[in-house]
Amino acid sequence: MxxxxxxxxxxxxxxxxxxxxxxxxxxxxxxxxxxxxxxxxxxxxxxxxxxxxxxxxxxxxxxxxxxxxxxxxxxxxxxxxxxxxxxxxxxxxxxxxxxxxxxxxxxxxxxxxxxxxxxxxxDVSVFGGYFPFASRYxxxxxxxxxxxxxxxxxxxxxxxxxxxxxxxxxxWDPCNFVTRDPIRSIEDLDGQRVFTFPTAGRFLERFGVVPVTLPWEDIEVAMQTGELDGIAWAGITEAYTVGWADVSNYYLTNNISGAWSxxxxxxxxxxxxxxxxxxxxxxxxxxxxxxxxxxxxxxxEAHYRTTGGKLELTSIPEEEWQTIEDEALSFWDEIAEESERSAKLVQILKDYRQTMQDAGPPYRYS
Known part of the structure; x- marks a missing residue:
C-alpha cells in the first residue's frame, strides 16, 4: 500500500x-x-x-x-x-x-x-526504538x-x-537503510543525510551519517527533493507500505537492529x-x-525483498559489517556509564547476546 x-x-x-x-x-x-x-x-x-x-x-x-x-x-x-x-x-x-x-x-x-x-x-529511553544491535529478530x-x-x-x-x-x-520491524544511491561499503555511509531515530542517529554519526529530523509527512517529499539521501527508520515492509519505496532506489540488507522496541x-x-x-x-x-x-x-520483510520490484537490494560484506557491530559494543559501554540502571540493562543485553550465540541456530548463526 x-x-x-x-x-x-x-x-x-x-x-x-x-x-x-x-x-x-x-x-x-x-x-x-x-x-x-x-x-x-x-x-x-x-x-x-x-x-x-x-x-x-x-x-x-x-x-x-x-x-x-x-x-x-x-x-x-x-x-x-x-x-x-x-x-x-x-x-x-x-x-x-x-x-x-x-x-x-x-x-x-x-x-x-x-x-x-x-x-x-x-534513562531507559535510549534503549527504546532501535538500540544498535540489541536484537537480531x-x-x-x-x-x-x-x-x-x-x-x-x-x-x-x-x-x-x-x-x-x-x-x-x-x-516491530528491523532497521535498514533505504537510499537514493547504493550503499555497498561502510565508506558509502559517509555524508549520507538520513532520517532516523535519535539514539540510532547518535550511533551512526560514528560512520559519517548525518541524522536529520523531519515530521513524518515530510519524509517522502524530502527524498524527492534531495533534502534526504536515505531513511534508516524501518525495514522494507514499511518502505513499501508508506510509499518510501516509490521515492528511493536501493535497500541495504544489513541492519543496525533486528527489531524496533x-x-x-x-x-x-x-x-x-x-x-x-x-x-x-x-x-x-x-x-x-x-x-x-x-x-x-x-x-x-521476505515478501518485498523477493517480489517487491521497486528497490534494488545491496549489501555490505559481512566481514566489513562486523566493524559496525563491534563498534556497537563500544557504544553500549558508553551508555552503561550514564546510570546504574543503564549499566544493568547493558549487562542483560550482553548476557542475552552470549546465550543466543551459545545456543546456535536458529537463534544465531555464526
Missing part, C-alpha cells in the same frame, strides 16, 4: 481533527503545550456517556492501518459503549517529540511510540522484556516519573480512573497488536 494511492487531500481531515482538538482541549499551539491548562477528558461517572480517550501513535495513516488501528477498532467494539478511543496519527495533534509532555499533562490520554522518539525523561524484544527482566526495569524507571504509566512493550503509555490519572475490566481489555488489545505485527513484518 503506497501513499501515492491515497487521495491528494488526505491531510484535510487530519487538519480538521487538529482544529477540533485545539478547540476542545484549549490547545493554542503545539509549542505552547507546556504553558496552557487543558480540561480533562470526560470520565464515565453518573451518566451513560462513554469514557473518551485520545491516543496518538508515532505512525502515519497508512502504517497505522497495520500497527495499531485494528486493535483500537477491536477495543472500541468490545468496550460495548463504555469507552471509546479516538486514534490520531503521527504529529496530528502533537509533534511526536512532545508527546510525553502532552500525555503527562493530560492533553492526550495515551501514546503508542518508542521512548526515544517522545523524549521520555528516563523480532522475538528477541518480548523475550528480553518477559524473561530477562526488562519489564521490571521499565516499570521501575517510569515509576519515578509523575503522571505517566508505561503499559508494555512489543517488537515500541511501547504503550497512558496518563496515570486517566489510567487509574478506568475500571479493571477496561484495563484488562486494553492490554488484551495491545497484545493482539503485538501478535499481528510479529507475523505481518515477518511476512513482509
Amino acid at each position: 503506497s501513499n501515492n494511492n491515497k487521495p491528494k487531500d488526505q491531510k484535510r481531515p487530519m487538519d480538521n481533527n487538529r482544529r477540533h482538538f485545539l478547540k476542545t482541549a484549549g490547545y493554542a499551539t503545539a509549542a505552547g503545550v507546556g504553558a496552557a491548562t487543558f480540561p480533562a477528558p470526560y470520565v464515565h461517572a453518573q451518566s451513560n456517556e462513554p469514557i473518551r480517550w485520545r491516543l496518538q501513535t508515532y505512525a502515519g495513516p497508512s502504517l497505522a492501518e497495520h500497527v495499531i488501528k485494528p486493535s483500537i477498532d477491536a477495543f472500541n467494539k468490545a468496550a460495548n459503549g463504555e469507552m471509546e478511543i479516538e486514534l490520531y496519527y503521527s504529529d496530528q495533534l502533537v509533534p511526536t517529540s512532545e508527546l510525553f509532555r502532552a500525555m503527562q499533562r493530560g492533553t492526550i490520554d495515551a501514546v503508542q511510540s518508542d521512548d526515544d522518539s517522545i523524549n521520555a525523561p528516563v 523480532s522475538l528477541d524484544v518480548p523475550t528480553l522484556f518477559h524473561h530477562y527482566g526488562l519489564k521490571e526495569i521499565w516499570e521501575e524507571a517510569y515509576g519515578e516519573v509523575d503522571n505517566v504509566t508505561w503499559l508494555g512493550s512489543g517488537s 515500541g511501547s504503550y503509555f497512558a496518563n496515570t490519572e486517566r489510567w487509574e480512573e478506568l475500571p479493571e475490566h477496561l484495563k484488562t481489555l486494553f492490554k488484551l488489545c495491545m497484545d493482539s497488536s503485538h501478535y499481528y505485527r510479529q507475523h505481518w513484518y515477518w511476512w513482509g
Whole structure:
C-alpha cells in the first residue's frame, strides 16, 4: 500500500481533527503545550456517556492501518459503549517529540511510540526504538522484556516519573537503510543525510551519517527533493507500505537492529480512573497488536525483498559489517556509564547476546 494511492487531500481531515482538538482541549499551539491548562477528558461517572480517550501513535495513516488501528477498532467494539478511543496519527495533534509532555499533562490520554522518539525523561529511553544491535529478530524484544527482566526495569524507571504509566512493550520491524544511491561499503555511509531515530542517529554519526529530523509527512517529499539521501527508520515492509519505496532506489540488507522496541503509555490519572475490566481489555488489545505485527513484518520483510520490484537490494560484506557491530559494543559501554540502571540493562543485553550465540541456530548463526 503506497501513499501515492491515497487521495491528494488526505491531510484535510487530519487538519480538521487538529482544529477540533485545539478547540476542545484549549490547545493554542503545539509549542505552547507546556504553558496552557487543558480540561480533562470526560470520565464515565453518573451518566451513560462513554469514557473518551485520545491516543496518538508515532505512525502515519497508512502504517497505522497495520500497527495499531485494528486493535483500537477491536477495543472500541468490545468496550460495548463504555469507552471509546479516538486514534490520531503521527504529529496530528502533537509533534511526536512532545508527546510525553502532552500525555503527562493530560492533553492526550495515551501514546503508542518508542521512548526515544517522545523524549521520555528516563534513562531507559535510549534503549527504546532501535538500540544498535540489541536484537537480531523480532522475538528477541518480548523475550528480553518477559524473561530477562526488562519489564521490571521499565516499570521501575517510569515509576519515578509523575503522571505517566508505561503499559508494555512489543517488537516491530528491523532497521535498514533505504537510499537514493547504493550503499555497498561502510565508506558509502559517509555524508549520507538520513532520517532516523535519535539514539540510532547518535550511533551512526560514528560512520559519517548525518541524522536529520523531519515530521513524518515530510519524509517522502524530502527524498524527492534531495533534502534526504536515505531513511534508516524501518525495514522494507514499511518502505513499501508508506510509499518510501516509490521515492528511493536501493535497500541495504544489513541492519543496525533486528527489531524496533515500541511501547504503550497512558496518563496515570486517566489510567487509574478506568475500571479493571477496561484495563484488562486494553492490554488484551495491545497484545493482539503485538501478535499481528510479529507475523505481518515477518511476512513482509521476505515478501518485498523477493517480489517487491521497486528497490534494488545491496549489501555490505559481512566481514566489513562486523566493524559496525563491534563498534556497537563500544557504544553500549558508553551508555552503561550514564546510570546504574543503564549499566544493568547493558549487562542483560550482553548476557542475552552470549546465550543466543551459545545456543546456535536458529537463534544465531555464526
